[in-house]
Amino acid sequence: MADKPMIEMRGVGKWFGKFQVLKNVDISVAQGEKIVLCGPSGSGKSTLVRLVNGLEPYQAGKVTVDGIELKNDAKTIEAVRGEVGMVFQSFNLFPHLTALENLTLAPVWVRRMPKKEAEALALQLLERVRIAEQAHKYPAQLSGGQQQRVAIARALAMKPKIMLFDEPTSALDPEMIKEVLDVMVELAGEGMTMVVVTHEMGFARTVADRVVFMDQGEIVESAAPKTFFEAPRTDRARLFLSQILGH
Amino acid sequence: MRWLRDNLFSSWPNALATLAILWLAWRLLPPLVEWAFLHAVWSAPDSRPCHAAGAGACWALITERYRFILFGTYPYEQHWRPALGILVLLVLYVTSALRRFWRPALALAWVGGLALIGVLMWGGVFGLPYVENERWGGLMLTLLLATFGIAFAFPLSILLALGRRSQLPAVHAVSVLWIELVRGVPLISLLFMASVMVPLFLPAGVSIDKLLRALIAMIVFAAAYLAEVVRGGLQAIPHGQGEAADALGLPYWRKTLLVVLPQALRISIPPLVNTFIAFFKDTSLVVIIGLFDLLTSIKVTLEDPGWRGFGVEAYLFASLVYFVFCFAMSRYSQNLERELERGHVRTERGA
Numbered sequence: 001m002a003d004k005p006m007i008e009m010r011g012v013g014k015w016f017g018k019f020q021v022l023k024n025v026d027i028s029v030a031q032g033e034k035i036v037l038c039g040p041s042g043s044g045k046s047t048l049v050r051l052v053n054g055l056e057p058y059q060a061g062k063v064t065v066d067g068i069e070l071k072n073d074a075k076t077i078e079a080v081r082g083e084v085g086m087v088f089q090s091f092n093l094f095p096h097l098t099a100l101e102n103l104t105l106a107p108v109w110v111r112r113m114p115k116k117e118a119e120a121l122a123l124q125l126l127e128r129v130r131i132a133e134q135a136h137k138y139p140a141q142l143s144g145g146q147q148q149r150v151a152i153a154r155a156l157a158m159k160p161k162i163m164l165f166d167e168p169t170s171a172l173d174p175e176m177i178k179e180v181l182d183v184m185v186e187l188a189g190e191g192m193t194m195v196v197v198t199h200e201m202g203f204a205r206t207v208a209d210r211v212v213f214m215d216q217g218e219i220v221e222s223a224a225p226k227t228f229f230e231a232p233r234t235d236r237a238r239l240f241l242s243q244i245l246g247h
Numbered sequence: 248m249r250w251l252r253d254n255l256f257s258s259w260p261n262a263l264a265t266l267a268i269l270w271l272a273w274r275l276l277p278p279l280v281e282w283a284f285l286h287a288v289w290s291a292p293d294s295r296p297c298h299a300a301g302a303g304a305c306w307a308l309i310t311e312r313y314r315f316i317l318f319g320t321y322p323y324e325q326h327w328r329p330a331l332g333i334l335v336l337l338v339l340y341v342t343s344a345l346r347r348f349w350r351p352a353l354a355l356a357w358v359g360g361l362a363l364i365g366v367l368m369w370g371g372v373f374g375l376p377y378v379e380n381e382r383w384g385g386l387m388l389t390l391l392l393a394t395f396g397i398a399f400a401f402p403l404s405i406l407l408a409l410g411r412r413s414q415l416p417a418v419h420a421v422s423v424l425w426i427e428l429v430r431g432v433p434l435i436s437l438l439f440m441a442s443v444m445v446p447l448f449l450p451a452g453v454s455i456d457k458l459l460r461a462l463i464a465m466i467v468f469a470a471a472y473l474a475e476v477v478r479g480g481l482q483a484i485p486h487g488q489g490e491a492a493d494a495l496g497l498p499y500w501r502k503t504l505l506v507v508l509p510q511a512l513r514i515s516i517p518p519l520v521n522t523f524i525a526f527f528k529d530t531s532l533v534v535i536i537g538l539f540d541l542l543t544s545i546k547v548t549l550e551d552p553g554w555r556g557f558g559v560e561a562y563l564f565a566s567l568v569y570f571v572f573c574f575a576m577s578r579y580s581q582n583l584e585r586e587l588e589r590g591h592v593r594t595e596r597g598a
Contacts (some may be wrong), residue, residue: 106497158496
């Protein structure tokens with residue numbers, strides 16, 4: 001992890017109108033590092049991950065992804081999106097396409113990959129998320145857990161260097177959370193650089209290299225999971241942990 | 248018996264309504280059948296037999312003058328040309344309706360088919376005498392106006408709808424201006440402008456054919472209406488769809504064509520077809536600028552002293568022709584909806 005970081009943010013500020021959602025955010029993510037972002041709702045954690053692939057513009061500071069400085073223009077955003085995969089809370093699969101077509105769309109239309117090759121890659125990825133037998137079903141015919149696994153495979157089909165997860169299990173029924181987390185744990189084991197917004201503290205404990213705690217648009221704490229869970233330094237983190245682990 | 252009791256006589260008001268409808272049918276249907284079929288005059292060289300006492304519907308008007316109604320003032324001995332043209336259009340409609348023909352070759356078939364129709368209608372080549380388009384008319388003209396109108400207005404409306412949602416100020420402004428200005432005036436006034444005002448503003452020596460001017464006015468009009476229908480569809484697509492496409496790195500046009508429009512247009516089918524049907528019938532408004540469409544040829548037929556007074560028959564026939572086309576559109580759209588729905592509905596949740 002000695003070489004340059006995969007994601008680097010320096011003094012990043014972002015406003016929605018007059019409301020400042022991110023305040024002077026500094027964070028650096030090394031290659032292969034797994035970061036879990038947590039914090040109360042409205043703390044800016046989702047906004048922070050959406051900033052990494054240009055889904056949200058920012059107004060102050062500097063964001064660099066794999067050496068490319070994001071400048072809120074089409075060119076750098078496009079370059080960065082080629083490196084970064086994203087998984088959403090609400091899956092966002094394309095409902096008019098089958099699982100397989102969801103996976104082949106971007107490789108064929110962005111990377112100009114031949115269709116046969118894209119399909120082979122897609123099947124291999126669906127196999128990897130253990131859903132190959134559902135390849136020809138439409139999203140509406142799949143359960144939430146299955147849809148989210150297809151969504152992960154869809155992001156992987158673009159062979160990203162970084163994977164962003166924005167509350168990937170929050171919209172799932174409890175019995176389906178594990179099947180999605182298992183896939184994410186495997187992915188982590190393969191050395192993917194990951195930034196995960198989640199409240200799954202079990203996942204954070206086992207997978208994260210670092211837990212980053214945000215509140216009111218600021219990074220309040222950043223520590224190894226063991227340290228963070230056992231000895232949080234701030235009251236805000238302690239309060240958050242008591243709320244989330246208390247029930 | 249049981250069905251009768253459950254559905255027609257289940258309660259007192261229900262039974263009364265059933266009886267009332269039966270009585271009306273008994274009073275109205277027999278005379279209608281007598282008029283339309285039993286006592287109808289099916290063929291006659293002129294309207295004299297229709298004036299006889301007890302004569303029913305004068306269908307002879309249609310059988311005698313159907314060629315004029317269908318082809319207008321097109322030279323009589325050349326009527327096979329628009330007839331063949333209509334046939335070509337019908338073949339194009341049917342093949343376009345079948346999903347198994349939805350491939351790039353279909354676009355070629357349309358280009359070829361329309362070129363063939365152009366050659367047939369204008370002539371001037373292959374030994375076909377030239378026929379200027381002032382003489383085109385009847386059903387052929389109605390179909391041409393509707394086909395070209397929709398073929399150009401629909402893609403244009405998609406661009407307008409996208410433009411209205413665009414972040415680019417100029418594109419947005421032009422789209423809003425177009426839609427709001429055009430929707431704010433009646434089609435008739437647009438047609439008048441196209442037929443009367445446009446020639447005044449054109450530089451000397453330049454003239455655009457009246458048919459083309461009318462067609463452009465109709466396209467401009469239909470595009471504005473369709474644009475709002477398409478925009479409705481676009482607005483129903485969840486924000487996350489566009490974001491997911493963005494995150495995969497799909498540039499704007501590929502995102503729009505591959506992800507957003509297929510979904511937006513699918514849910515817009517019912518209102519789109521509604522607008523298409525309205526547009527098909529609106530083509531009859533060209534009567535006011537002197538174009539000779541199906542309805543105009545009916546009107547002219549009725550001005551013929553030999554056939555005066557049989558407007559009911561003539562307009563019933565025109566309605567039937569319009570109905571056949573509109574009903575076909577409506578049924579087809581329902582089928583298409585059902586077909587596209589397959590696999591999208593949450594029929595079963597995979598284990």
